[in-house]
Amino acid sequence: MLLQLKLPSIRLNKEISVEEKKIELNKVDEFPPMPVSLGSMRVNKTSSWRNFRPIIDGEKCIGCGICWKFCPEPAIFPTNPPEVDYDYCKGCGICIANCPVDAITRQDETK
Amino acid sequence: MKTVMNGDFAASYGAMTSDVKFVAAYPITPQTLIVEKLSELVADGELDASFVKVESEHSAMAACIGAQAAGIRTFTATSSQGLLLMCEVLHWAARARLPIVLANVNRAIAPGWSIWADAQDSISQRDTGWMQVYAENNQDVYDSILMAYKIAEDNDVLLPMMVNLDAFFLSHTSEVVDLIDNDKAKEFLPAYDPEYKLDPNNPRAFGALTSPEHYFEFTYKMFEAMEVAKKKITQVGKEFGDIFGRYYDMTESYKIDDAETVLVTFGTIAGTAKESVDRLRKEGKKVGNLKIRVFRPFPTEQIIDALKNAKRVVVIDRDYSYGNEGAFYTEIKGALYDANLRIDTYGMIAGLGGRDVSTAVIKEIVEKAETSEPNKTYFIGVKR
Numbered sequence: 241m242l243l244q245l246k247l248p249s250i251r252l253n254k255e256i257s258v259e260e261k262k263i264e265l266n267k268v269d270e271f272p273p274m275p276v277s278l279g280s281m282r283v284n285k286t287s288s289w290r291n292f293r294p295i296i297d298g299e300k301c302i303g304c305g306i307c308w309k310f311c312p313e314p315a316i317f318p319t320n321p322p323e324v325d326y327d328y329c330k331g332c333g334i335c336i337a338n339c340p341v342d343a344i345t346r347q348d349e350t351k
Numbered sequence: 352m353k354t355v356m357n358g359d360f361a362a363s364y365g366a367m368t369s370d371v372k373f374v375a376a377y378p379i380t381p382q383t384l385i386v387e388k389l390s391e392l393v394a395d396g397e398l399d400a401s402f403v404k405v406e407s408e409h410s411a412m413a414a415c416i417g418a419q420a421a422g423i424r425t426f427t428a429t430s431s432q433g434l435l436l437m438c439e440v441l442h443w444a445a446r447a448r449l450p451i452v453l454a455n456v457n458r459a460i461a462p463g464w465s466i467w468a469d470a471q472d473s474i475s476q477r478d479t480g481w482m483q484v485y486a487e488n489n490q491d492v493y494d495s496i497l498m499a500y501k502i503a504e505d506n507d508v509l510l511p512m513m514v515n516l517d518a519f520f521l522s523h524t525s526e527v528v529d530l531i532d533n534d535k536a537k538e539f540l541p542a543y544d545p546e547y548k549l550d551p552n553n554p555r556a557f558g559a560l561t562s563p564e565h566y567f568e569f570t571y572k573m574f575e576a577m578e579v580a581k582k583k584i585t586q587v588g589k590e591f592g593d594i595f596g597r598y599y600d601m602t603e604s605y606k607i608d609d610a611e612t613v614l615v616t617f618g619t620i621a622g623t624a625k626e627s628v629d630r631l632r633k634e635g636k637k638v639g640n641l642k643i644r645v646f647r648p649f650p651t652e653q654i655i656d657a658l659k660n661a662k663r664v665v666v667i668d669r670d671y672s673y674g675n676e677g678a679f680y681t682e683i684k685g686a687l688y689d690a691n692l693r694i695d696t697y698g699m700i701a702g703l704g705g706r707d708v709s710t711a712v713i714k715e716i717v718e719k720a721e722t723s724e725p726n727k728t729y730f731i732g733v734k735r
């Protein structure tokens with residue numbers, strides 16, 4: 241079971257209000273010290289280029305946590321069964337390829 | 352509290368007094384004792400930090416980058432081949448502007464396989480964006496780590512700092528080290544509280560794709576930060592002295608006011624050079640020593656000021672930039688040129704691979720300079 245793995249459950253707090261301000265970097269003094277987005281990750285849903293989405297079948301899932309561990313984004317929450325965060329899932333299919341019981345299937349996004 | 356310890360332990364205690372919260376390191380001779388002591392301090396509950404075992408130096412720095420980006424003070428230590436393996440992530444830490452502090456035990460590069468003192472490892476990492484300090488003794492190692500965090504974490508600096516100590520001459524040699532009380536240390540070095548950090552409640556992407564439109568400015572910002580760091584290093588060295596009684600700066604001049612021949616040295620050779628200056632002065636030679644304590648940022652102004660009246664400048668490098676000359680020699684000449692000073696210079700390569708640079712060797716170096724053609728490089732002690 242997932243719970244036995246003591247997985248850290250970190251979720252973006254999506255309730256936080258997002259002030260969508262466009263940051264113009266015209267002058268060097270306005271630059272942050274390092275290339276860092278100034279909060280844009282809240283508004284930049286990086287899932288826009290996804291061609292297909294992974295669908296987890298809760299019935300088949302044995303709760304091993306492998307998909308959570310392998311997801312490079314990470315866009316899987318370690319719940320039981322795991323839940324995909326479609327705002328950030330890029331559709332790479334790594335979770336699908338690594339699920340030991342084929343509990344994850346792909347659904348075409350382009351249709 | 353005064354106690355006796357080797358240079359490696361001085362580095363470990365330097366990290367402990369700095370109240371680091373995260374250590375990731377991979378052992379390598381002669382740095383191993385630093386890591387062993389830190390793991391012991393964490394296991395015994397004396398240091399409240401996470402100690403992460405990693406499979407390589409590359410991973411050690413990568414782990415430190417992650418932890419530091421999450422907003423906590425991190426420390427690592429390495430040496431020689433280990434530092435070279437870190438190279439890629441050293442650049443990353445600097446460009447991500449993470450004020451990580453690293454103790455590097457200066458050790459020769461293989462082959463021939465060597466575990467002895469030589470600065471080739473850190474000199475070859477000169478252009479990674481790390482500030483570099485070269486310690487003369489164990490107290491210097493300990494104090495430099497504390498000051499390194501204060502300098503590196505300054506909001507106008509935000510650059511990582513490497514504190515270098517010579518293999519065995521410091522790492523495994525015991526000396527008296529005056530340890531600073533934790534409370535007093537906290538007054539000098541407050542808790543780390545960065546403006547930019549990884550935070551699930553305030554998500555940001557770090558080190559994102561940067562177009563030609565913006566990359567240039569980030570490098571310019573590092574130039575600005577290095578300029579600020581020059582002032583900051585002097586300022587923090589003075590502040591440290593006012594509180595703890597030991598003063599530090601980017602350079603240290605010893606009997607140079609009336610010196611005709613000025614030795615330029617770094618690391619443990621600086622200590623021997625000062626002793627040599629005293630002995631040579633007894634023989635009637637007007638010799639002085641300029642210690643370069645900080646190599647990056649490079650203390651051009653202080654060097655010009657210290658060398659402007661010298662007749663001869665003799666730079667001792669325990670490193671060699673293949674195809675040119677000693678790295679310090681090149682840069683010292685550059686500083687003199689900046690000030691229109693046309694002084695006879697001598698590049699002396701000595702002590703490579705841990706060969707001892709004794710007072711006798713330094714005497715030989717001074718004599719060599721007095722009798723040789725200037726503006727050339729000489730390898731001291733080559734078996735012929």
Ligand code: SF4
Nearest residue numbers: 311329330332333335
């Ligand atoms: S498809 Fe890729 S990004 Fe999406 S949940 Fe699976 S592993 Fe993560």
Ligand code: SF4
Nearest residue numbers: 301302304305307339
């Ligand atoms: S890898 Fe498959 S079985 Fe394992 S938790 Fe993920 S969906 Fe469930």
